[in-house]
Amino acid sequence: MTLLEWLLESQSNTVKDTILTVQNKRAILVDVAHQAMGKNRDNINSLEELSLLASTAGAIVVGQVIQRREKPDNAYYIGRGKAEELAVLAKDKQADYVILNNDLSPSQIRNLEEVVGVSVIDRTEVILAIFGTHARTNQSRLQLELAHLEYALPRLKHLWSHLSRIGGGDRGDRGPGEKQLEVDRRLSFDRIATLKKELKRIQVRREEEVATRSEDFTVALVGYTNAGKSTLMNTLAHIDQLTEDKLFSTLDTKTNIWEFASGQKVLLSDTVGFIRNLPHKLVESFHATLEEVRQADLLLHIVDASSPDAESQIEAVNKVLKEIDCDKKDTIIVFNKIDNADLIEVEILRKKFPDACVISALKGLGIEELEARLEKIISARQVVLTVKVPMENGRLLAYLHQHGIIIDKKILDSHYKIRLRIGHRDLFKAKELGLKTKKG
Numbered sequence: 001m002t003l004l005e006w007l008l009e010s011q012s013n014t015v016k017d018t019i020l021t022v023q024n025k026r027a028i029l030v031d032v033a034h035q036a037m038g039k040n041r042d043n044i045n046s047l048e049e050l051s052l053l054a055s056t057a058g059a060i061v062v063g064q065v066i067q068r069r070e071k072p073d074n075a076y077y078i079g080r081g082k083a084e085e086l087a088v089l090a091k092d093k094q095a096d097y098v099i100l101n102n103d104l105s106p107s108q109i110r111n112l113e114e115v116v117g118v119s120v121i122d123r124t125e126v127i128l129a130i131f132g133t134h135a136r137t138n139q140s141r142l143q144l145e146l147a148h149l150e151y152a153l154p155r156l157k158h159l160w161s162h163l164s165r166i167g168g169g170d171r172g173d174r175g176p177g178e179k180q181l182e183v184d185r186r187l188s189f190d191r192i193a194t195l196k197k198e199l200k201r202i203q204v205r206r207e208e209e210v211a212t213r214s215e216d217f218t219v220a221l222v223g224y225t226n227a228g229k230s231t232l233m234n235t236l237a238h239i240d241q242l243t244e245d246k247l248f249s250t251l252d253t254k255t256n257i258w259e260f261a262s263g264q265k266v267l268l269s270d271t272v273g274f275i276r277n278l279p280h281k282l283v284e285s286f287h288a289t290l291e292e293v294r295q296a297d298l299l300l301h302i303v304d305a306s307s308p309d310a311e312s313q314i315e316a317v318n319k320v321l322k323e324i325d326c327d328k329k330d331t332i333i334v335f336n337k338i339d340n341a342d343l344i345e346v347e348i349l350r351k352k353f354p355d356a357c358v359i360s361a362l363k364g365l366g367i368e369e370l371e372a373r374l375e376k377i378i379s380a381r382q383v384v385l386t387v388k389v390p391m392e393n394g395r396l397l398a399y400l401h402q403h404g405i406i407i408d409k410k411i412l413d414s415h416y417k418i419r420l421r422i423g424h425r426d427l428f429k430a431k432e433l434g435l436k437t438k439k440g
């Protein structure tokens with residue numbers, strides 16, 4: 001049993017249900033806007049996204065509330081008066097939960113629950129619940145457990161506030177004993193340290209694994225969750241991995257070979273989707289998974305062109321890329337789902353992002369243009385050579401065919417005369433295999 005399971009087993013059923021699932025529970029969504037009047041669309045989009053998050057987690061949305069405040073209320077976040085209104089709405093809608101599109105302190109959650117009369121959870125907890133349903137590998141489970149513990153740690157005081165000191169001894173013996181809170185904190189810190197060490201080992205292994213691919217041109221798909229990255233991976237790599245119209249359907253990085261029509265090959269990695277206000281601790285926990293992004297030669301930033309919130313989603317992804325030090329990488333923005341998009345809106349996006357490609361991963365539209373853009377980038381990092389390869393050096397010949405683009409090939413006596421285009425990194429390896437070069 002992991003510490004997270006132990007904590008959940010030890011807590012009340014209400015807390016357990018909150019952390020683990022809101023499946024088939026009736027929920028009212030609340031968004032608190034701290035913006036100037038008139039900027040209402042951003043808050044509507046944000047509430048629509050929270051609704052999608054809640055639905056993905058399995059909740060049944062029965063009401064939505066937007067409150068505008070200059071700053072959060074220290075005690076209730078939404079204010080006492082609004083909390084009392086929310087209590088009436090929750091009773092009328094027979095709600096099981098109130099979900100806030102903001103991160104709350106433990107005391108704010110406790111105060112709200114006392115007034116509203118139902119369980120209150122915040123945005124981070126919903127995201128953790130969704131991640132929990134999609135964590136399938138050992139790495140993603142460890143990452144998720146770490147994120148859960150770091151989220152729960154400051155909330156332990158609230159969870160155990162009903163307990164008194166335990167395990168005390170007589171006067172002059174062991175002292176009054178430890179609070180259960182102190183026990184839990186120590187256990188939590190120990191488990192967090194263990195998880196971080198294990199994830200660090202995984203990250204080192206991942207770095208070594210990625211380093212072995214240094215001879216290959218690597219491309220990472222990044223983007224807002226549900227932008228169609230996995231569908232694009234299927235199209236480009238000619239595979240048939242499961243795709244779902246859900247947030248965070250991919251938590252583990254998947255890498256496949258993308259072969260262009262010209263014969264050029266690159267390694268293509270699909271990564272976890274990003275989201276607005278993605279919890280910082282979650283980003284930290286998933287550093288090992290994001291190693292493919294940090295090591296990639298090029299990023300394809302996939303954007304759902306059919307979303308009315310496309311520009312805001314681009315900003316959200318760029319924010320996460322900056323957080324993991326990948327904001328300076330060579331990047332091509334790719335507007336996907338144009339088969340479902342408003343053409344006028346697409347043109348507006350293209351004017352704002354003139355270097356972007358426009359595709360439909362599902363229909364296979366625009367893929368040739370995308371390949372041409374990448375080939376141009378790759379070619380700029382390659383040299384054209386004329387080489388002689390002895391026929392008996394089959395290893396070198398196979399390497400050139402695998403890592404270069406053969407332009408012309410002739411048989412002359414006991415060797416091949418080959419004209420090819422090859423990257424600098426591949427050329428270095430080829431020389432180690434005995435290649436002698438002549439430019440042009």
